[in-house]
Amino acid sequence: MADVILEEVLLKRSQQKKKTSPLNYKERQFVLTSEKLSYYDYDPEKDKRKSLKGSVDVEKIRFVETVIPEENAIPERHFPFQIIYDEGPLYVFAKNEESRKQWIRKLKNVVRFNKDLAQKYHPWFWVDGKWLCCQQESKQAMGCRKIEPKNSAFTHSRRISRKPLPPTPLEREEKILRPLPPEPTSQVLPPLATEESVIAIYDYSSNSALDLQLIKGDQYTVLEKPDANWWKARNKYGQEGFIPSNYVTEAGNEFDGYDWYCKGMSRNQAESLLKKENKDGGFLVRESSKPGKFTVSLYTKVTGEPGTCRHYNICTAPQGQFYLAEKHFFESIPELINYHQHNSAGLVSRLKYIVSNKNLRAPARLGYGEWEIDPRQLTFLKELGNGQFGVVKYGKWQGVNDVAIKMIKEGSMSEDDFIEEAKVMMKLQHTNLVQLYGVCTKQRPIFIVTEFLVNGCLLNYLQEMMKPVNLVYLLEMCRDISSGMEYLESQKFIHRDLAARNCLVDDCGTVKVTDFGLSRYVLDDEYTSSAGSKFPVRWSPPEVLLYCKFSSKSDVWAFGVLMWEVYTLGKMPYERFNNNEIVEKVTAGLRLYRPQNANETIYTLMKNCWHEKPEERPSFHEIHSNINDLLYELQED
Structure with a gap:
């Protein structure tokens, strides 16, 4: 093994896998040799390194430089430097200026003979899918500032420590724009600052006078994005209209045109799909x-x-x-x-x-601004079961699209209120939410038409799961649900009835949340009262049990119980108690026990959801970030 050149405990920032992946910062034991820069888990009590968490081959490093600290950075993040290699930027924070100088000097010394050393760099961080200095949206984009002559880090470091580099015009503009981003109160987005090109991945015949026809493979220019589902675009002939956003992909994404590329697929989902094909x-x-x-x-x-x-x-x-x-x-x-x-x-x-997860046919869509489905376009094939509102059937829409049709029995729902809300719910679009396609309201009973997921209810799926259990897959299930709930939280939408019975599983094992918000329209007194047998007492926090106060934080409590359902493979929460006993014991401080499949870290995630005070519970953004961190550590080399 090569001799150690430098070794120190430093703070490492996570690398953003996706455009909006949450960031985290962890102490790692960094070890530099002539061949590798490695970082290890660190045990502060024993003051020694533990398991290897990652490494970078020295020959792949393209340059090393300081980074301008973010505004209002905490003291631990005042001395950042960056190591750029073929996978992108690795951001590390030294404890003081001397430490940073030493690391940059040693790193630059070992990489000085590398091929293709960069001539430019980005002085600001890569955050949320763009470089803060120049606003470029490609991680591999060439730097916007020349590296100082003679490859000197010391002059640059001294200037950073005393006074930041004079900002470029783009930096000045960024500083003006950055402080107060608008809260995500709705899906309406401002017009694009620059034109964006997309490629159609499906044919689309316009269903309303405002729509623009799409031809698979053709390129279109996006003019504005009035909401997440529909974008205004122009074709090559100059014609303009609205197009469904999930029918196009970003131009220049070189793999989306290949059937073998499965974007966003996890290891477990890949294995499930390959075994299903059995070729x-x-x-x-x-x-x-x-x-x-x-x-x-x-x-x-x-x-x-x-x-x-x-x-x-x-x-x-x-x-x-x-x-x-x-x-x-x-x-x-x-x-x-x-x-x-x-x-x-x-x-x-x-x-x-x-083997591909790409749909052979386009996703089902109504035209822009439409929400009413003609019931004559629906074919009923078989009954799936009875829900809170009535019978649920599997069928076809327009003869080709698989759908689930909820037939709402009269008197079970406040129909007029729901119909108005359905127009909003149709705009909610996320990978981990069951898509509402439309409603049929011109006859009775009314129908709710949604996406159909072949593996059905998560609760049944868990109870029928083969053993031995794949613990990574259980955590991936929780990740899927937290992702959908994080999106609902961002849209100020409360589920009110989150549980394994209200999640569905598709043919690749992806979990999606369904029936969000529907409990508000139930007219059954037994259901809406916490004293009734139908009320979801086992998933409800004290403020709901005592005062019927619902919020995103009551959904967080229910998510903790749902995690418990996942890790017990579908057991009934508080199975030894009736509803009245649960109300009494939960308000007195009783919490669910640790499932056998859950380690202490997983159980801590659950318990954090069950704080008595709502304000002490984490947000879904924090929950999703923590689960992503755990999955990353499980799969990190």
Whole structure:
């Protein structure tokens, strides 16, 4: 092993995997050798390093520089520096100026002979999908400021510590714009500052006079985004109109046009999809747990034995070329995939069959501004069950779209109030929410038409789950739900009845929240009273049980109980007590026990949701961030 050049406990900022991934800061034991910069989990009580959390090959580092601290940064973040390599920026915070100087000097010394050292850098941080200095939205964008002559870090560091560099015009503009972002009170967004190009991934025939027809593969210019679902766009002939936002993808996203690329897919979802297809040599490409990296997931079968999944990280050579198991180099990932479709070359099998999560047909849509579905376009195929409001059936809309149809029995719902709310609910669009397509209100009973998820209710799915249990998948389920609830929280929307029975599971194992807000329209006194047998007492916090005070923080309490349901594989909360006993014991401080499948860290997440005072419970943003951190640590090399 190479000799240690420098070793110190420093603060590390997480790398944003996605545009809006929450940030976190953790102490890590950094160790620099001539070959690698490694960072380890650190035990302050024993003052020693523990498990390896990540590393950067020295030969891949393109430059090292300071970063201008963020305004109002806490003292621990006053001395940041950045290490840029092929995966993007690694931000580290030294404890003082001398420490920062030493790290930059040593790092620059070991990388001084690297090829393709950068000539420009970004003096500000990369945050929420853009560089704060120049507003560029590509992580790989060339820097906006030249690196100082002679590769000197000391002059730059001294200037930073005494007085920040004079801001560029873009920096001055950013400083003016940054302090007070508007609260997300609605989905209405301002017109775009610059034109944005998108590519149609589905054909779309306009369903109203305001719509613009889409042709798959054509490019369109986005003019404005009046809400999250509908954008105003212009085609190549100059015609303008509204287009559904989920029918297009950002122009320049090089992989979206390939069926083998499954954007946003987790490892467990990939394995589920590949096993479902059950084809030897079935494969897909997904985002790796490391930001900016990709993984090939491959399914292989041996006659008479169950199939297995193998996962191969797509590696990057120092010259920027791509390769898999054996070093057959390619200039692009599509070239690499094409090669391995014909040659195994170190893989367990060649890539024989593309397995994709892309819909073969376009998502169901009404036209812009429309919410009423013609019931004559619905075909009822089979009954799925009885819900709070009546029978739920599986069917087809327009003969092709799989839908769930809730047939609302008369007298069960405050219909007029719901119909007005449905217009708002249709605008709620998120990967982890069951999509409301429309309603049929011109006859009785009225129908609510939603997305259909083939694996049904999460509660039943948990109870039927095969053992041994995949603990990472349980946490991914909680991540899915917290993501949907974080979105509802941002839209000031309260669920009021969050539980495993009100979540559904799709064919890839993704969990989506459903029936959000519907409990407000129930006319059943037994349901709306906490004394009734139908009221969700087992998922309710003290302020709801005692005063019927609902808020996003009462949803947080229910989420903690839902996590408990997930980790007990669908057990009934407080199973030994009746509703009256639960009200008495919960208001007196009783909380659910730790499930066998949940470690202390997971159980702490649950307990944080069950603080008696609502203001002491975390937000869904904080919950989702914490779960993401746990998943990242579980999957981090």
